[in-house]
Amino acid sequence: MIVLGIHFGHDASVSVVRDGRVVNCIERERLTRAKHAIGITKEEINIALQDAGITADDVDYCAVTSTQRIEYLFIDPDDLSFEFAFDAPHAAYCRAPGIDAAAKSTAKGYVKETVRTGRDHPYVKRLSSDFRANLLDMPDIPAIDDFFLPDLWLNKTGLEDLAAMPVDDVLNDEHRLGMQLPIKLRLESRVIPGFLVAHHFAHAAYAFYSTNFYSAAILSHDGSMPETAYWGGMFYYGEENKLYAVAPHYLSAGNLYERVAFLLNLGFDTGAGKLMGLAPWGKPTFFDPAFVGNWHDGFSAPLSEDPLPDGVRIPDWIHDDRHPLLYRWLRHCFIQAGRLGYDFGPLGNTDLALAPINTDLAASTQKLLEEVLLRAVEIQYDLQAAMSRPTENLCLTGGVALNCPANSAIFNRSRFREVSALPAVSDGGLSIGGALAVCHNVFNEPRPRRSMDARECAYLGRAYSDSVIADALEKFAASVIVETPPNAAAVAATDLARNEVVAWFDGRSETGPRALGHRSILAHPGIKENWERVNRIKGRELWRPFAPVVQEDQAQDYFEGAPIPSPFMLFTAMVRDPEKLPAITHVDGSSRIQTVTASDGEYFRVLEEFYSRTGVPVLMNTSLNGPGEPIVETADDAIRLFISSDLDVLYLNGRRLTKRISCSPK
Missing domain, CATH: 3.90.870.20 (Carbamoyltransferase, C-terminal domain)
Incomplete structure (x- = not known):
């Protein structure tokens, strides 16, 4: 079976999977030279097909993904586009009740809206000239971020309360096949049946199916806010060929981390990586375990009534309703710093990045991220037992899995004995994950034994003659x-x-x-x-x-x-x-x-x-x-x-x- 994976969001990519083996992964940013490029065209797809030695006629199915809130943009719908196919035979593999309602999204395209309102948003820089030219008039399908969504997942569940979430009945087809929608992809003259795969489900599929684990718990987390149940990630469970969505974790630590980096003027695209490198220069002076929690816990996290130090303010884009944990965390850090006599003058000054206010805020935020993730995986370990599926294996995925100190903290301090993180855990690997999900989870194709080295897992781009x-x-x-x-x-x-x-x-x-x-x-x-x-x-x-x-x-x-x-x-x-x-x-x-x-x-x-x-x-x-x-x-x-x-x-x-x-x- 040959499956074509296409990721339209940022870090856009195209992959070819043949009989469960990843043949290649072509990342658009490497071709356009714009980091974290958004959007896919027929050119990248044809490069991937040619590199694999096949044509579109050889493709059996496709898997399509995007980044949260980013619409599917089609420069020329006759060359590349898709539509939903609820009456097609392969729609039988989409089992969640009422799942077709997800396709009726009326959300405005986030990228188009950003351009329309003239906002200076990094997403605009990720668009190449061919997308910018006629963006506002370009055909698109709005982002679809809510797939299978049982009522239980809509509860306002704090991190500690997740340990009591009923998970004894999640190993069913709704939790396995509810994270995809049936589509028909048009690629020039060819129409290919396929599936629109949920963002974090594709992350989880990449993380699990790229290993040799028979079974594993999978934690996916990135920088998105859990404004609906699982935008920021979920707990998953993989067993043999099957992959199940277990429960949302509602974590917002990844988003908090990115925004602290932005506050320190470390950048939007590179900020998280720089914050990870800055943190060891400081001490986690401001860390307080009372802030270890998820998005819902943010509303009950400590909120000091003391005034902020003179001249210090929390930016307007951090407000209590949407970023409760972030708002209270920064307020706590600034008040503590004021009490301890920190000089706030260098705050966010990149020329003075090694000033204590910057390094200690970075170190404290790194410590918070690690402790949140450690508590989350401990809860996940217990949930596996509650499912009668205990496992010693953990796969980390999503952009937060690029945080090496956090991964090592989980390896050294959690109860999981085997901890896996693979090179394309960020959105560039979603085209691989979507294709593997279709191959194994949908069609039950056997999983090949993998070498688990860079040759098979990392060296998947193009070679040049x-x-x-x-x-x-x-x-x-x-x-x-x-x-x-x-x-x-x-x-x-x-x-x-x-x-x-x-x-x-x-x-x-x-x-x-x-x-x-x-x-x-x-x-x-x-x-x-x-x-x-x-x-x-x-x-x-x-x-x-x-x-x-x-x-x-x-x-x-x-x-x-x-x-x-x-x-x-x-x-x-x-x-x-x-x-x-x-x-x-x-x-x-x-x-x-x-x-x-x-x-x-x-x-x-x-x-x-x-x-x-x-x-x-x-x-x-x-x-x-x-x-x-x-x-x-x-x-x-x-x-x-x-x-x-x-x-x-x-x-x-x-x-x-x-x-x-x-x-x-x-």
């Missing part, structure tokens, strides 16, 4: 010198050992926001100055940390406190000897590790050769991209970045590139 690489080299011939060493990995290791900063481009691009060795910048981890040096090369804030890649069989000699293997850079470990690895050791002694084995190909061989020269089986690894850009996709992207930056050497599918003197930015 020698002729395409040659064309790029010819285009930039006046700017670069090209040589083809017999052993590129060995030569690259020599460059790294003598402290060159190396750009490494090899094979298929990575899926997800983390560079995992195919579009990476590599540097010597034992030279402290490389922390600042590589940040300057990338145009990043100098306080932001870098991650290491380490040989899996030696990881425990250098790191502790994270699951091993840890191939996707989604867990934080503690560095055993920080003085030996200063360029990748954060101020709190932590490091966001990636483990690799021989299956990782040339990337592993570079590390192996570096070890033979230095005695250190570790390298600094960060994404190959410029400031504000997605990770590079093509050879053209890589060379263009190389000649405009202070990178020393670029390896391009085995070729070694250096700059002609006239082109060096120095």
